[in-house]
Ligand code: B12
């Protein structure tokens with residue numbers, strides 16, 4: 001199951017392709033598999049538990065980002081109450097980077113899975129079914145009641161084509177319609193992942209899928225999209241790759257195949273990438289094949305800041321990328337990060353001024369979060385470069401919150417103020433307001449604005465009990 005999300009920027013509620021992939025790969029052997037997305041379905045804690053009680057699972061597995069892990073542990077604990085012999089498993093970005101710490105902090109989880117779940121989960125379920133120990137299964141971590149720790153990493157899956165296509169049949173697909181990237185709230189968006197892994201080493205990135213780029217075959221991806229349109233009513237595809245265009249030639253071939261197969265006539269699509277990984281020819285081809293929106297991890301408009309982040313890119317790239325997209329009629333979003341180790345109020349304002357000049361249709365200004373397993377967490381924990389770690393209460397690890405870390409010159413309050421000013425400067429421009437309302441779904445813009453304002457007025461995101469209301 002996928003759990004509640006407290007980050008106010010979580011305006012995109014998308015069906016998780018990683019879970020659909022795990023389900024597809026365990027279902028042939030374990031057909032009695034159900035899926036609950038408490039966040040998308042706006043389930044309260046009680047409603048979530050009720051769903052679990054009704055299904056009576058032998059194994060309850062959670063997928064968690066860092067900000068969701070506490071909620072998942074509470075549900076796991078409640079599900080186990082009264083001596084219920086249910087086996088609990090946690091996987092996803094948080095557990096992947098700190099599996100043992102997760103188990104030590106949250107005893108309600110019996111197992112943590114690090115890395116890709118398809119093969120690991122199948123093997124783990126066999127062990128549970130046979131009553132045999134799971135300690136030998138690669139990727140599975142555990143701590144026995146007498147404190148013995150077990151677990152070793154599982155190598156990444158090299159041949160992604162060997163996996164079954166993600167199975168959406170267990171999902172309530174009508175629950176997902178909240179992305180501001182959606183052309184219309186009536187369109188069904190499904191997620192497709194074409195590669196796994198990223199060769200870069202940005203200091204803030206969780207690097208869940210490793211450094212090596214593992215590619216799927218183009219016919220395999222085309223089959224999946226056609227199946228999504230035919231069997232699941234997809235009208236839009238979100239390519240969830242961390243850097244969609246990392247394999248330029250592969251993406252160009254995919255675009256050509258979408259055009260020649262007629263897919264580009266049936267759906268529109270959107271993706272995320274780096275600003276230094278697009279060129280004019282590729283953008284034109286992407287547009288022709290149905291792309292209407294690209295989101296760029298710009299991070300900063302200052303070269304020194306990009307160097308500190310180990311981004312291995314130049315600030316000029318974001319200006320060029322947005323210009324190219326606009327010339328080809330693509331909508332754009334640029335994501336910026338505030339609160340780098342060397343940031344001062346002045347450098348943050350400079351970054352935002354650059355963002356104004358870049359002038360993508362949308363911009364987000366995240367506050368740097370020290371996610372577990374990242375270089376930034378390492379620096380914050382050891383107090384390097386003036387960073388101070390404020391808390392390890394994971395509920396506060398949201399990019400729009402700024403509660404987790406301070407820099408030498410910017411305390412939490414200052415960072416939040418700078419972030420607020422960044423949004424005001426960016427969006428409270430007549431042309432931008434007109435543009436946002438022209439492009440985006442008005443309901444979503446309103447929802448985002450209100451939730452952000454509520455947070456700023458002191459409605460703390462830690463408030464317990466509901467789904468999106470607590471974002
Ligand atoms: C696409 C994407 C999105 C999409 C889709 C959301 C999603 N969760 O998939 C959008 C744009 C909506 C998004 C939003 C956000 N994202 Co995001 N996103 C990604 C990205 C680039 C790829 C995810 C993906 O589809 N991977 C491909 C699939 C196949 O892999 P997967 O989902 O990881 O699942 C595999 C394994 O993790 C594992 N697994 C997963 N769950 C489970 C559960 C069990 C039981 C088991 C056994 C295994 C297992 O098995 C799966 C199959 O192999 C990752 C970076 C990355 N490489 O992981 C960041 C990432 C997951 N996002 C991140 C964050 C922080 C966010 C936001 C909170 C950011 C924000 N507010 O601005 C929001 C949260 C929104 C939400 N409700 O989820 C962080 C999470 C860090 C952390 N420790 O929490 C990541 C890791 C990026 C980073 N900063 O390093 N995101």
Ligand code: SF4
Nearest residue numbers: 198200201202205242
């Ligand atoms: S932030 Fe993007 S480019 Fe940087 S390491 Fe992570 S996935 Fe790669």
